[in-house]
Amino acid sequence: MIIGQIKDGIVLDHITAGKSIEIYEILGLGKLDCTVAMIQNADSAKMGKKDIIKVGKVIDLDFTVLGYIDPGITVNVIRDGKLFKREHLTLPEKVTGIIRCRNPRCVSSCEQELVQEFRLTDPEKKIYRCVYCDSEAPSIINK
Template identity: 35%
Template sequence: MNDKKRAIKISPIRKGTVIDHIRCGQSLKVLKILGLTDVEIRDVVSIAMNVESSSGKKDIVKVENKEISSEELDKISLISPETTINIIRDYEVIKKQRVNLPKRVSGIVRCRNRNCITNQREPVDPEFKVISSEPVNIKCIYCEREMKEEEISENLL
């Protein structure tokens, strides 16, 4: 498929964010992270799944009038580390960046160990060390329980 055909699938937007190179099948989770699964969304959201690209298949999400917070970026990096974020203004990409998988994540994922101190009634935020990116694997700094991609996306806060 050539570039022209691919461009037709996702029409340009005046202002917003194009989230590209999402791992196949993760686009709905990205929408959930962005709080866009609500029925009351006013802005246009487009999703393309299993799009052919030079580096294999990918998903794309396009959201009008949406700016992504750094917390949302960290969450996306955990479920799809190769994702790129394109900020659009007046139909032009004014900023393009790849999500950055941090070395530590705090307060965005719940530990899956029910007995972990972060799941007790203690004022302790869950915190993890990122131990691998391919596949993503994180380790709780309190109970040392490891969590893989599927568990991470199920436990996003």
């Protein structure tokens, strides 16, 4: 299968195999007016299998969201057909507005317009806790 190189755009590499559809949806890539290619189960020396997403346009990405969902992703920014910048994502220290606290006793379940906020408490086990009630966040995709 041949998917051409992009001139200006973004390549999300080293996506955990099978996660590209979720990332495509969460990042709202379906709403873009440019070429978007999604490659699933590509061979990877490092990972065995991986997914790749190519976006034919340089867009603003929420690295916090991306890092939370799949911290192993590499973000390559391509300009004039060349690698302009490469970012290796890490788990963000703080995640806001992405996940909801499931504790019915938490103030975030009822306080008007309160932004959901979680902090990374255990990087090794990828555990996030609600800043308000300390409840553990629902498991993340690549946990």
